[in-house]
Amino acid sequence: MSSPLLIDIKFENSRKFDRLRSTLGGREVIDINDGGDHPEAFPGVHYALVWKPDGKLFTRLPDLTVLFSLGAGVDHIFQSDYLPDVPIVRFVDHTLTTRMSEWVCLQCLMHLRQQRSYDRQQRERLWQELPQPQASDITVGIMGLGELGRDAARKLKTLGFNVIGWSRSGRPVDGIEVFGAGRLDPFLSSTHMLVGLLPLTSETRGIFNRDVFSKLHRHEEIASPVFINAGRGGSQVEADIIACLEDGTLGSVSLDVFEQEPLAEDSPLWGFEQAILTPHAAAVSDIEALGHYVARQIARFEAGEALENVVDRSLGY
Numbered sequence: 001m002s003s004p005l006l007i008d009i010k011f012e013n014s015r016k017f018d019r020l021r022s023t024l025g026g027r028e029v030i031d032i033n034d035g036g037d038h039p040e041a042f043p044g045v046h047y048a049l050v051w052k053p054d055g056k057l058f059t060r061l062p063d064l065t066v067l068f069s070l071g072a073g074v075d076h077i078f079q080s081d082y083l084p085d086v087p088i089v090r091f092v093d094h095t096l097t098t099r100m101s102e103w104v105c106l107q108c109l110m111h112l113r114q115q116r117s118y119d120r121q122q123r124e125r126l127w128q129e130l131p132q133p134q135a136s137d138i139t140v141g142i143m144g145l146g147e148l149g150r151d152a153a154r155k156l157k158t159l160g161f162n163v164i165g166w167s168r169s170g171r172p173v174d175g176i177e178v179f180g181a182g183r184l185d186p187f188l189s190s191t192h193m194l195v196g197l198l199p200l201t202s203e204t205r206g207i208f209n210r211d212v213f214s215k216l217h218r219h220e221e222i223a224s225p226v227f228i229n230a231g232r233g234g235s236q237v238e239a240d241i242i243a244c245l246e247d248g249t250l251g252s253v254s255l256d257v258f259e260q261e262p263l264a265e266d267s268p269l270w271g272f273e274q275a276i277l278t279p280h281a282a283a284v285s286d287i288e289a290l291g292h293y294v295a296r297q298i299a300r301f302e303a304g305e306a307l308e309n310v311v312d313r314s315l316g317y
């Protein structure tokens with residue numbers, strides 16, 4: 001008999017849950033957040049799909065065999081002290097990747113074309129041309145060259161930016177210079193716009209700090225250096241970002257992720273003209289694409305084929 005799929009996602013409405021269920025080919029789905037009366041344990045449940053799960057959930061799943069993440073990131077899963085030794089499959093999906101690249105390209109262009117300054121000029125009814133370097137005058141350095149970083153790199157290149165990248169392994173990526181983990185300083189000193197697309201792990205926590213920002217390359221004609229982050233807020237030190245915006249070490253930022261989410265109403269970050277903030281919405285998982293993906297992975301698993309996009313637990317991503 002096929003195992004149910006248990007879900008621990010806090011859906012904002014039941015329509016999303018119904019859309020997810022409709023993609024799962026009739027498999028029984030248990031939504032533990034539906035307000036129903038659920039048993040203490042779920043024997044016979046082999047699969048679970050989670051987003052920021054209750055840490056103790058796994059103690060209730062004695063037969064768990066494969067764990068799926070609603071998102072590309074899995075730091076939310078590693079926070080549990082009760083994580084069983086089962087494969088963790090993260091979500092890798094074309095539409096997610098495409099939308100992330102749209103967000104990254106949009107931010108780079110916003111800063112290149114000084115849109116925030118033009119917004120102010122519009123409010124002030126001021127007719128004034130600003131300097132206009134072209135994309136090829138700017139080097140975008142991407143930290144994290146995985147599924148998302150590689151696609152963003154390709155699209156930024158198409159827009160004309162010089163693109164370089166930095167990753168743990170330094171694995172080559174077509175068409176861009178890649179710096180390995182030990183070559184962070186030369187990477188930073190060539191970079192005008194720093195893009196963070198890193199997973200949150202013990203190694204990347206707090207990596208975007210004053211020391212890193214102070215090594216970036218300034219372009220005199222735009223509000224630079226620029227820091228753009230859509231990886232995880234835990235990788236950035238917000239007190240340093242604020243201080244660096246205040247003293248000019250950073251010219252402008254775009255942030256989609258924050259140390260605490262939602263961002264506190266009294267965070268000074270809200271108030272900077274040169275800070276573009278979005279509410280962890282750079283690339284939201286499409287619920288139907290997710291359902292199809294999970295169904296396909298379960299079918300592979302049950303046919304004895306390898307699961308895809310399994311997290312390396314020793315690396316944490």
Ligand code: NDP
Pocket residue numbers: 071072073074100143144145146147148149166167168169170171181197198199200201203204230231232256257280281282283284317
């Ligand atoms: P991948 O696992 O495909 O890529 C991760 C990249 O980071 C790899 O290039 C990896 O290096 C690099 N990396 C990891 N650890 C280190 C380290 N210690 N030092 C240097 N490089 C490191 O992830 P994705 O591209 O799919 O996603 C990246 C992150 O984006 C997710 O983990 C998630 O946090 C975030 N995200 C945010 C979204 C949003 O809406 N804001 C949406 C989706 C994802 P190597 O190539 O050597 O392995």
Ligand code: OXD
Pocket residue numbers: 070071072073074283284285
């Ligand atoms: C993800 C996210 O990890 O949306 O996919 O943050």
